[in-house]
Amino acid sequence: MTPATSLDAVRSVEATLTVRRADGSPCADSDVTVEQVRHGFGFGNIGFDFVGLANEEQDGARENVFGGAEPEAAQRLEELWLDVFNTATLPFYWAGFEPEQGRPDTRRLQVTAEWFRDRGVTVKGHPLVWHTLAPDWLRAYSDEDVEQIVRARVRREAAGMAGLIDTWDAINEVVIMPVFANEPEQNAITRLCRSIGRIPTVRLAFEEARAANPAATLVLNDFNLSTAYECLVEGVLEAGVQVDAIGLQSHMHQGYWGEERTLEVLERFARYGLPLHWTETTLVSGDLMPPEIVDLNDHQVPEWPSTPEGEARQADDVVRHYRTLLGHPAVEAVTYWGITDRGAWLGAPAGLVRADGTPKPAYDALRGLVKEEWWLAPTPMRTDGEGRVRVRGWAGDYSVSVAGGSATWALRHDAPTPEVVLA
Incomplete structure (x- = not known):
């Protein structure tokens, strides 16, 4: 990654996303794809x-x-x-x-x-x-x-x-x-x-x-x-x-x-x-x-x-x-x-x-x-043992997908620990 510019410092948000399966269990140690769908x-x-x-x-x-x-x-x-x-x-x-x-x-x-x-x-x-x-x-x-x-x-x-x-x-x-x-x-x-x-x-x-x-x-x-x-x-x-x-x-x-x-x-x-x-x-x-x-x-x-x-x-x-x-x-x-x-x-x-x-x-x-x-294209990531993945991007709406499901969520300055349930 390139060093954050002043614009990145103003606009970028970092959050820890927790991904859960439909039964509520964490989607642990899994390959996921995160992508932006709308700017905030x-x-x-x-x-x-x-x-x-x-x-x-x-x-x-x-x-x-x-x-x-x-x-x-x-x-x-x-x-x-x-x-x-x-x-x-x-x-x-x-x-x-x-x-x-x-x-x-x-x-x-x-x-x-x-x-x-x-x-x-x-x-x-x-x-x-x-x-x-x-x-x-x-x-x-x-x-x-x-x-x-x-x-x-x-x-x-x-x-x-x-x-x-x-x-x-x-x-x-x-x-x-x-x-x-x-x-x-x-x-x-x-x-x-x-x-x-x-x-x-x-x-x-x-x-x-x-x-x-x-x-x-x-x-x-x-x-x-x-x-x-x-x-x-x-x-x-x-x-x-x-x-x-x-x-x-x-x-x-x-x-x-x-x-x-x-x-x-x-x-x-x-x-x-x-x-x-x-x-x-x-x-x-x-x-x-x-x-x-x-x-x-x-x-x-x-x-x-x-x-x-x-x-x-x-x-x-x-x-x-x-x-x-x-x-x-x-x-x-x-x-x-x-x-x-x-x-x-x-x-x-x-x-x-x-x-x-x-x-x-x-x-x-x-x-x-x-x-x-200023956009996060589809990006492969991997969750940890608790189903968590660190995401950095511009504030807005995002999706996360994994084999068997997907979900949308909002990356915001005031929500550092979002959670989603795959559907």
Whole structure:
């Protein structure tokens, strides 16, 4: 074995597994095979592309309000997606989810969440409250009515998806929420947040979601990683709002931040003692966006192709980025924002798969980390006289098999002496 790296020291777990036969006797002095079947860490990507496929729709059968791939294209992406990722983010952008008041697109997303669950994937919802893509029909209501409608929306989604979706970005991008001015007419949620304040707006999102699904993991999420977000986090926590994780975004269209900047961000937000979810991240495989662009949305180009040079850079950047993030003990999940270039945000070549469905070097590099370097392949071992075997690997789900039976078990930091009974 190679000496443990700092990342191994953070992520690896060592446990003594006791293997018993169906009658309870130890499986002593036996050859067994141990292998990993799932990571405990949240390796995420968006699941938008699979809404049509999961619902067995035909290509072009309905407007693609969630920005996903047509079902035929999604079918070609399915194996690539599932081979790397174990956590899917589904879109609950209110304007597309409920374009007509009282007619939410609940069933399609329930079916999609079930589709992922049946494939062993954990599902997250994004977001419950956000000023961008608030429905136009909400503008007609007073601030008091808007608050009640928002509360009801949060309860409806959190309760209706409970058991299928138990992790939510409860509220998104609150730092700019009350001052957001990128629309001709102010959206109703910005208006509400300006009226009641940021912290009360955060409180209503978290409290309603918590009441609707007490088991949910609720994330406070933002792209603004300045001291303004730190002030918001501090204010929210001082106000007694129960936040389960802090969400951090990094769409790196202007180039990889580098290890130093990324670690600086992680350290600043880890000091609150909460898990960190790197909720959105992208790295482009074409020309970089000019550095003078402040709002990424302002960069509009007719074409933004992936290039061989850019793909090589993206692959290197992906490896460096993921190593840095997973090397920090506070990070529990990382979500890459898009499997494919087709339909990518801002038209950027930020996917891990080209628009024609072929994997880029970045896909292969990330898979090499997730399913090879950070993965325990089937490994022959031998139990001692008490049926015990020492196992070291990354936290997650494992199987152990021996002639005559097998069993699954979880390798966790808080369970150093697991036991299994062969079936």
